[in-house]
Amino acid sequence: MTFKSALDIDCGIRYMYDTLCIMSPCGRKMLLESKMMTTKDDIDNYYGRLRDVYDKDCSKIANKLMCIKDIHNTLCRLSDAIVLDDIELYEVKYLAIITSEVDVLLQQLQLTAIELPSLQAVVDILDPDHTHIPSFYIYDSYSPQLQEVRKQLRAIQIEGKDLSDEMRQEVAQLMQRNADLELQIRERLTLQLQPYASKLQQALDNLSLLDILIAKATQMHELQLTFPHITQDNYTLYNNMFNPAVKAHLAHQGRDFMPVSIGIEQEPVTIIGANMGGKSVVIKSLALNQLLAQYGFGVAADSCHINPVEEVALCIGDEQSITKGVSSFAGEIMAIDAVLSKVRSGKKILALIDEPARTTNPIEGTALVEGLLSVIEEVKGRWILTTHYNIKNDNVKRYKVKGLHDGIMDYTLVPTHSGDVPHEAIAIAENLGIDTQWIEYTKSKLNN
Amino acid sequence: MPFINEILKYDSLSIVGLEKNVGKTECLNYILNRLPLQHIKVAVTSIGIDGENKDQVTATKKPEIYLRQGIYFSTAESHYRERRLISELIEITNERSSLGRIVTAQVAIGGKAIISGPSSGLSLRRWVAGIKKMGIDLTIIDGAISRLSSASPAISKAMILSTGAALSSNIATLVQKTKFVAEMIALPRLDDASRDTLCDIESGVWGVDTEGNIVDFKITSALAINSVKSDITQGMKIIYTVGALTDRLLNIVADSKRIKEITLVVKDFTKIFVSETAYRIFCSRGGKIEVLQKSKLIAVCVNPTAPNGYVLDSDTLCRKLREAIKLPVYDIVKNNYDI
Numbered sequence: 001m002t003f004k005s006a007l008d009i010d011c012g013i014r015y016m017y018d019t020l021c022i023m024s025p026c027g028r029k030m031l032l033e034s035k036m037m038t039t040k041d042d043i044d045n046y047y048g049r050l051r052d053v054y055d056k057d058c059s060k061i062a063n064k065l066m067c068i069k070d071i072h073n074t075l076c077r078l079s080d081a082i083v084l085d086d087i088e089l090y091e092v093k094y095l096a097i098i099t100s101e102v103d104v105l106l107q108q109l110q111l112t113a114i115e116l117p118s119l120q121a122v123v124d125i126l127d128p129d130h131t132h133i134p135s136f137y138i139y140d141s142y143s144p145q146l147q148e149v150r151k152q153l154r155a156i157q158i159e160g161k162d163l164s165d166e167m168r169q170e171v172a173q174l175m176q177r178n179a180d181l182e183l184q185i186r187e188r189l190t191l192q193l194q195p196y197a198s199k200l201q202q203a204l205d206n207l208s209l210l211d212i213l214i215a216k217a218t219q220m221h222e223l224q225l226t227f228p229h230i231t232q233d234n235y236t237l238y239n240n241m242f243n244p245a246v247k248a249h250l251a252h253q254g255r256d257f258m259p260v261s262i263g264i265e266q267e268p269v270t271i272i273g274a275n276m277g278g279k280s281v282v283i284k285s286l287a288l289n290q291l292l293a294q295y296g297f298g299v300a301a302d303s304c305h306i307n308p309v310e311e312v313a314l315c316i317g318d319e320q321s322i323t324k325g326v327s328s329f330a331g332e333i334m335a336i337d338a339v340l341s342k343v344r345s346g347k348k349i350l351a352l353i354d355e356p357a358r359t360t361n362p363i364e365g366t367a368l369v370e371g372l373l374s375v376i377e378e379v380k381g382r383w384i385l386t387t388h389y390n391i392k393n394d395n396v397k398r399y400k401v402k403g404l405h406d407g408i409m410d411y412t413l414v415p416t417h418s419g420d421v422p423h424e425a426i427a428i429a430e431n432l433g434i435d436t437q438w439i440e441y442t443k444s445k446l447n448n
Numbered sequence: 449m450p451f452i453n454e455i456l457k458y459d460s461l462s463i464v465g466l467e468k469n470v471g472k473t474e475c476l477n478y479i480l481n482r483l484p485l486q487h488i489k490v491a492v493t494s495i496g497i498d499g500e501n502k503d504q505v506t507a508t509k510k511p512e513i514y515l516r517q518g519i520y521f522s523t524a525e526s527h528y529r530e531r532r533l534i535s536e537l538i539e540i541t542n543e544r545s546s547l548g549r550i551v552t553a554q555v556a557i558g559g560k561a562i563i564s565g566p567s568s569g570l571s572l573r574r575w576v577a578g579i580k581k582m583g584i585d586l587t588i589i590d591g592a593i594s595r596l597s598s599a600s601p602a603i604s605k606a607m608i609l610s611t612g613a614a615l616s617s618n619i620a621t622l623v624q625k626t627k628f629v630a631e632m633i634a635l636p637r638l639d640d641a642s643r644d645t646l647c648d649i650e651s652g653v654w655g656v657d658t659e660g661n662i663v664d665f666k667i668t669s670a671l672a673i674n675s676v677k678s679d680i681t682q683g684m685k686i687i688y689t690v691g692a693l694t695d696r697l698l699n700i701v702a703d704s705k706r707i708k709e710i711t712l713v714v715k716d717f718t719k720i721f722v723s724e725t726a727y728r729i730f731c732s733r734g735g736k737i738e739v740l741q742k743s744k745l746i747a748v749c750v751n752p753t754a755p756n757g758y759v760l761d762s763d764t765l766c767r768k769l770r771e772a773i774k775l776p777v778y779d780i781v782k783n784n785y786d787i
Contacts, residue, residue, distance in 0.1 A: 178534065
């Protein structure tokens with residue numbers, strides 16, 4: 001799965017992308033096209049590079065990276081030896097100069113996360129006057145003939161603006177000669193540069209990667225993210241996990257996000273708890289952090305152990321589609337079914353299901369969830385569910401949101417053995433200040 | 449010609465033609481040929497032309513501009529490739545037009561090129577900001593009346609108006625139309641304690657009451673003025689519209705009994721979209737319009753020849769215009785200021 005498609009998962013990952021300050025268009029493109037890493041080695045290797053960048057002040061490099069243009073097409077033309085025009089030669093020269101400037105900064109910082117190829121030869125070809133500035137044209141010094149033609153052109157121009165017809169013709173001829181000579185030189189330059197095409201591409205790719213790494217490291221400092229510990233066993237642990245998107249939203253309202261800790265030794269897991277107890281946020285944060293770790297971002301927790309999977313499936317019950325003629329119940333059940341068949345085919349999936357079968361009657365709903373948990377026992381896989389139903393299965397590890405205490409919600413997750421769900425809906429409704437008569441009638445119904 | 453010296457007092461200039469074929473390019477060429485490039489760095493661009501090399505209306509070729517050695521210019525990359533001069537490419541900007549990215553270059557050996565720069569006011573403003581960093585002393589924008597935003601004082605402080613027989617072949621009408629535009633450009637700058645606050649407002653129609661309090665009429669723009677039921681002029685000394693000033697808003701103020709106590713304020717003259725008739729009625733009743741930012745109109749250039757071959761008398765035209773707008777008026781072609 002590419003990062004671009006992961007952005008559609010509604011868990012707060014888009015917020016992470018939006019707050020990521022990537023400087024160059026090619027860095028952004030590279031990130032969006034990047035594939036999710038699925039092995040411990042790949043992820044560890046990536047975090048090794050990120051850690052190198054994380055410890056250093058890379059602001060000078062970031063400023064340089066802001067100027068990088070995506071010249072992939074130009075480099076393809078160069079490797080095919082298609083004669084480059086002035087603008088393309090400028091692009092190549094510019095990339096070569098930026099690469100060597102960034103390389104100097106990398107050495108100053110002793111930053112080894114990225115290695116840049118030496119492009120001094122390219123700079124030498126395109127900067128015959130050794131001006132060390134990234135502008136470009138076919139310089140006079142490329143050929144004595146060109147020098148001569150331009151000398152004549154300059155002489156005529158200096159003589160004045162009132163040119164006779166003969167002079168005008170001469171200027172036209174000289175301009176034509178100039179254009180012919182320039183073309184010859186561009187052909188020569190293209191051939192000289194062609195052997196460096198792959199090095200230039202490598203430089204562009206590595207600069208893009210460096211851009212991404214610096215952006216991620218900056219984001220880690222800004223949002224107080226950490227490096228995850230990648231495990232190979234099935235043990236997942238989050239110490240004070242949070243969701244940056246939700247946290248920012250709450251901060252905007254002047255409220256604090258209460259981090260949640262959870263340790264999962266075995267799946268499946270069910271999370272029960274009162275309404276507004278943050279169960280959905282836990283499910284979304286688990287999805288978010290798994291994705292963050294596998295796309296090489298800092299993770300939103302004080303510390304964590306994460307076991308990589310091949311796919312993160314988040315079902316939050318919004319699969320309803322009027323246009324497809326599917327009810328919310330059907331949409332949800334079909335989405336869970338799709339995950340189930342992938343797990344059956346042996347794919348390693350982290351399945352996070354928020355209140356399955358919530359939109360149907362509680363009797364069949366409970367049975368459907370219990371049935372699902374029984375299937376999971378056979379097909380295995382990593383499943384985490386939230387529910388309001390009293391589930392009797394005994395193959396399940398259960399967590400419970402602590403819930404209301406003196407009218408204040410405690411979002412802490414505590415292990416529990418009982419499947420009994422808390423009866424706090426009315427207390428919460430009262431807290432929200434809804435119609436008192438409604439509450440009274442509801443209470444009297446319950447007491448009967 | 450005196451107006452070159454006048455131009456040098458400013459760091460940004462736009463040249464706006466009131467109609468096609470009024471000699472705007474001649475005017476631009478004239479200026480570019482006379483600027484003392486040995487003393488100042490000049491950059492030129494135009495508010496983008498729309499993709500075709502030929503003028504679709506009159507089938508004449510889009511004019512090329514003669515650029516002297518040392519001038520900086522920004523144009524779309526496809527026009528850069530077609531240039532007939534020798535230049536050093538300085539930068540590929542992040543601005544785009546329908547003809548590709550906008551590139552900036554400095555002329556090494558003079559010649560002709562088609563200039564087609566950023567196509568919106570906002571990107572033009574970014575261009576000005578970007579090019580200033582290269583140490584440019586004077587930016588010149590080849591503008592268009594259909595995109596008057598290029599002449600907004602937010603982009604260029606001084607301007608030259610180009611008018612001619614193509615606008616009208618009747619001298620009286622031509623003078624009247626040109627005078628109206630010149631009058632709008634010459635509107636006085638608001639002198640009131642509320643000016644700074646008004647400058648920071650980003651949208652809507654606002655008022656300042658007689659005690660100096662700022663009042664939001666909760667109207668998104670002057671175009672939505674019909675949705676207001678109450679009399680917005682009540683108790684106000686200033687009515688300010690951030691966006692376009694339309695006939696409708698002008699008439700509301702014109703019909704008010706308090707018209708003489710109210711100043712109608714706009715951001716700058718490019719936001720005024722009122723008909724001359726409505727404006728004259730407004731003024732005759734004692735109404736006045738002021739601007740937050742004022743442009744400086746340096747001169748008016750005329751082309752007495754219309755594309756259909758009709759030629760007005762240059763001297764009469766210049767004299768009448770000069771009398772009407774009280775500014776220098778020049779016929780550059782007739783006086784054979786060689787171009």
